[in-house]
Amino acid sequence: xxxxxxxxxxxxxxxxxxxxxxxxxxxxxxxxxxxxxxxxxxxxxxxxxxxxxxxxxxxxxxxxxxxxxxxxxxxxxxxxxxxxxxxxxxxxxxxxxxxxxxxxxxxxx
Amino acid sequence: xxxxxxxxxxxxxxxxxxxxxxxxxxxxxxxxxxxxxxxxxxxxxxxxxxxxxxxxxxxxxxxxxxxxxxxxxxxxxxxxxxxxxxxxxxxxxxxxxxxxxxxxxxxxxxxxxxxxxxxxxxxxxxxxxxxxxxxxxxxxxxxxxxxxxxxxxxxxxxxxxxxxxxxxxxxxxxxxxxxxxxxxxxxxxxxxxxxxxxxxxxxxxxxxxxxxxxxxxxxxxxxxxxxxxxxxxxxxxxxxxxxxxxxxxxxxxxxxxxxxxxxxxxxxxxxxxxxxxxxxxxxxxxxxxxxxxxxxxxxxxxxxxxxxxxxxxxxxxxxxxxxxxxxxxxxxxxxxxxxxxxxxxxxxxxxxxxxxxxxxxxxxxxxxxxxxxxxxxxxxxxxxxxxx
Ligand SMILES: [Zn+2]
Numbered sequence: 001x002x003x004x005x006x007x008x009x010x011x012x013x014x015x016x017x018x019x020x021x022x023x024x025x026x027x028x029x030x031x032x033x034x035x036x037x038x039x040x041x042x043x044x045x046x047x048x049x050x051x052x053x054x055x056x057x058x059x060x061x062x063x064x065x066x067x068x069x070x071x072x073x074x075x076x077x078x079x080x081x082x083x084x085x086x087x088x089x090x091x092x093x094x095x096x097x098x099x100x101x102x103x104x105x106x107x108x109x
Numbered sequence: 110x111x112x113x114x115x116x117x118x119x120x121x122x123x124x125x126x127x128x129x130x131x132x133x134x135x136x137x138x139x140x141x142x143x144x145x146x147x148x149x150x151x152x153x154x155x156x157x158x159x160x161x162x163x164x165x166x167x168x169x170x171x172x173x174x175x176x177x178x179x180x181x182x183x184x185x186x187x188x189x190x191x192x193x194x195x196x197x198x199x200x201x202x203x204x205x206x207x208x209x210x211x212x213x214x215x216x217x218x219x220x221x222x223x224x225x226x227x228x229x230x231x232x233x234x235x236x237x238x239x240x241x242x243x244x245x246x247x248x249x250x251x252x253x254x255x256x257x258x259x260x261x262x263x264x265x266x267x268x269x270x271x272x273x274x275x276x277x278x279x280x281x282x283x284x285x286x287x288x289x290x291x292x293x294x295x296x297x298x299x300x301x302x303x304x305x306x307x308x309x310x311x312x313x314x315x316x317x318x319x320x321x322x323x324x325x326x327x328x329x330x331x332x333x334x335x336x337x338x339x340x341x342x343x344x345x346x347x348x349x350x351x352x353x354x355x356x357x358x359x360x361x362x363x364x365x366x367x368x369x370x371x372x373x374x375x376x377x378x379x380x381x382x383x384x385x386x387x388x389x390x391x392x393x394x395x396x397x398x399x400x401x402x403x404x405x406x407x408x409x410x411x412x413x414x415x416x417x418x419x420x421x422x423x424x425x426x427x428x429x430x431x432x433x434x435x436x437x438x439x440x441x442x443x444x445x446x447x448x449x450x451x452x453x454x455x456x457x458x459x460x461x462x463x464x465x466x467x468x469x470x471x472x473x474x475x476x477x478x479x480x481x482x483x484x485x486x487x488x489x490x491x492x493x494x495x496x497x
């Protein structure tokens with residue numbers, strides 16, 4: 001084996017190791033990005049006609065709280081009926097992670 | 110000068126003069142791997158590995174320390190807004206507060222002793238906070254601050270346990286202890302992060318996953334005609350008497366929207382005492398958030414028997430004893446979720462699960478009770494962000 005070939009071989013193995021580390025870092029960052037982006041919403045319900053709507057959570061509100069917002073149909077003050085978080089994933093992340101999600105479907109039904 | 114043929118072929122070996130770069134590299138790498146394997150036999154490689162583990166554990170410990178600081182600042186900031194300046198000492202007391210388990214080799218009345226210990230702890234922290242605030246914030250915010258202090262205590266415990274394992278391993282030069290701490294790190298980090306997130310959510314008064322039980326109780330109270338209540342019957346616990354197609358439904362839940370689990374066992378005990386005709390009680394139904402196994406769907410609902418309640422025992426046993434004494438069936442409805450989901454903001458899937466759980470409860474009531482019969486429904490869990 002000549003010196004030149006040995007050097008090329010060593011350089012190649014070194015650079016492929018560096019590449020593997022870089023790819024792992026990028027994949028990890030992308031997976032992490034998918035977990036961010038949640039928003040808290042609340043559902044308002046009219047106690048007299050049952051009309052319901054959603055809006056962004058307002059601090060100080062709680063389930064059963066009569067809010068300062070009137071039903072657009074009958075004008076009665078609406079009541080908070082549910083508060084929960086919804087994930088709002090950006091589209092870009094979805095494109096990258098959809099395949100993985102499909103693959104792991106049996107793990108996360 | 111005639112040399113053997115074999116040596117002539119090895120004329121490139123460095124120690125025989127001549128030699129090219131490739132031969133040098135091969136020789137050095139053989140030497141290095143020999144040294145490394147000798148080091149491994151002497152335990153030095155293990156020492157190096159321990160140093161790597163130690164560095165990683167220390168960096169995670171700094172993250173947990175940061176979480177503790179965040180939650181602490183959250184509490185102190187809220188107290189400062191309420192006009193409390195010198196809260197540090199009280200917060201430290203709550204952070205280091207501990208409870209001693211009752212003697213268990215003599216089990217007689219252990220549940221009563223455990224209840225005493227738990228209630229003493231709860232009342233002590235509550236009175237510390239109350240004395241500090243002197244009614245300057247609403248009742249529900251006072252309860253939220255108490256819960257935040259409990260979370261701070263739990264975070265501090267996680268921090269101290271991991272640190273203890275690390276320092277003990279280093280002190281005794283025991284790689285097994287350090288490795289154990291390192292291997293458990295992902296789990297401890299999950300727990301610590303969940304506690305940190307829980308503190309932020311509870312501070313804002315957003316319902317957590319564990320509020321599924323009280324939310325189911327609220328949905329029943331708000332959807333059926335009310336005959337009585339909601340009235341406080343035990344500390345931080347309310348009940349309402351409802352009419353469901355001629356059946357009388359007694360719904361029990363913790364008093365919201367402050368962060369508290371109330372005393373559902375004591376409440377059921379008192380309610381049963383109050384009822385004149387105990388033979389009319391056809392069922393006691395408990396609805397609670399339950400820890401799912403990995404792979405189970407968040408928000409899925411399951412039915413079972415027994416008292417669905419995650420308390421250490423005293424509240425649960427009261428309901429079990431009443432049911433046993435009166436021969437009343439115990440039905441349980443569980444809404445499944447993960448550990449983090451139970452203590453952070455309620456997910457949409459869980460909120461949908463609550464709707465299904467309410468339907469199941471209605472189904473059980475229709476099946477087991479006729480007109481004039483009584484059914485007790487308990488929405489178990491922390492009622493933060495859910496009123497009645
Ligand atoms: Zn309306």
